[in-house]
Amino acid sequence: MAFETISVIGLGYIGLPTAAMFASLKRKVIGVDVNPKAVNAINRGEVHIVEPDLDIVVRSCVSEGMLRATATPEPADAFLIAVPTPFTGDDHQPDLAYIESASRAIAPVLKAGDLVVLESTSPVGATEQMAAWLAEARPDLRFPQDAGENADINVAHCPERVLPGRVMHELVWNDRVVGGMTARCSERATALYKLFVRGECVKTNVRTAELAKLAENSFRDVNIAFANELSMVCDKFGIDVWELISLANRHPRVNILQPGPGVGGHCIAVDPWFIVAGARDEAKLIRSAREVNDAKPGWVIDKIEAAITAAGDTAAIACYGLAFKPDIDDLRESPALEITRELGTRYPGRVLAVEPNIDALPAALSGIQLVSLAEAQVTAKVHVMLVDHREFKEAGVPTGELVDSKGVWKS
Structure with missing residues (x-):
């Protein structure tokens, strides 16, 4: 037919x-x-x-x-x-x-x-x-x-x-x-x-097709977890993780990914759990990677808390990016969104969100103000880079306390 x-x-x-x-x-x-x-x-x-x-x-x-x-x-x-x-x-x-x-x-x-x-x-x-x-x-x-x-x-x-x-x-x-x-x-x-x-359309059986997609995204999640864990190790030793990764990647068989504030989106942040749910005793590495990536937003919030303390009790906090990845409007499972929401809860009236790909904030960010990049750079005393949108990479480095989870403001 x-x-x-x-x-x-x-x-x-x-x-x-x-x-x-x-x-x-x-x-x-x-x-x-x-x-x-x-x-x-x-x-x-x-x-x-x-x-x-x-x-x-x-x-x-x-x-x-x-x-x-x-x-x-x-x-x-x-x-x-x-x-x-x-x-x-x-x-x-x-x-x-x-x-x-x-x-x-x-x-x-x-x-x-x-x-x-x-x-x-x-x-x-x-x-x-x-x-x-x-x-x-x-x-x-x-x-x-x-x-x-x-x-x-x-x-x-x-x-x-x-x-x-x-x-x-x-x-x-x-x-x-x-x-x-x-x-x-x-x-x-x-x-x-x-x-x-x-x-090419590659034919297989139904269960293999289901697991293929889950395996693809779990592979990526495990590799991102290594980068995220490495960023926390570097912080403990006082080492610039971006420089370290650049040096390590000069090895012909090493390609460490870039760390961030966590993992978001409708696939990588979700799919590995489907494997774990069906094979809990076997999927130990996949589960560990998910736990590392799920814990990263909390680690970033701790860094932001320290910056807020240094800036003063009344300092405005600007969060740059809400999407789960650069240059899109998709907020699903976004660690940047979760971090911004938590800051808004802890510091009501002091949090500014900068997201050039949306026109209005979701209901979960009630009490947070959506502002332009220029306004955030002038108004805030604490600046938090969460998503490396093109506009942010092209802008100058703001003045104040910086928490850069994406390496945009590195010297």
Whole structure:
């Protein structure tokens, strides 16, 4: 069956660019989201997230009638689920509630021959659980877990692996891992993505595809944890960590990453916990790395406290950057946001936030003032570098007490 109509469930940082990519190929795309503001914005040809070139593609696809958004799923030939997969509580257990909700929402409109792909980064076994929810809701249809290659509905997992700020390019050119519940499922999902993917689509089984994405981000998390731990070791010895890393990286087989205030985003700060949750006794290094990175914001706050004491009891505190990485507006799981929020709680009325990529502060930062870079540099006596946005690297070094978690103000 040709994929003439494609439905994307979840129109966020991954779902909307993916929907736009299919629509740009003159496929009819129905985007589904529970956020009415996002739905209305898209139907006006506007975007509710910041991503280079996305607004141009969405505007064109909406005007041509190839892309529209709705709150309720409609019949389609393929359904891509790209909803959040957070974890819950101090034990970091995966929360599949959004996947379950999306599954039960699309179940009534499924028909024989449809393809359902889970794109959300998920713990091992999540795609099979999704298939079970679908089968429970539609006992009149056959699913791969019971019917194998004779299933009416094909089910696969194809995790995204794109970099915010480069999503539109990387969706096309990055390789994709496609894991089907059967060989037929893998083949059909590959045919869908090859409509626009110019990288290689590598077929595997569903559980390997799930773990591949988790392993990729856990690898990065472990390496960042080494850099973050090294920065704390250097501080204890009175050594400039930026100089040390520069010297160590002159070794032909060493490439230490840059430390920061922690690790954020919807992937690296979350995905390793999915492995730990399913293999707690085996994933010792992965768990340790997560604990190092989760503890780094507290260490940075201690440094800020010392700077505030040196500056005086009434000093204004400027926090530079709230996003989880440079030059984007995405605040998800951002250690910079958490540090700024904690400072606002401890020092009400004294904290200034500088984030050039947003127009308003989230509710979590109530009582904190969003100001320009110039105003912060003049007003504050304590300056905290949390995200190395381009604007900050191009500006001069402010006067006052400095806490630089990114090496922007190093001499």
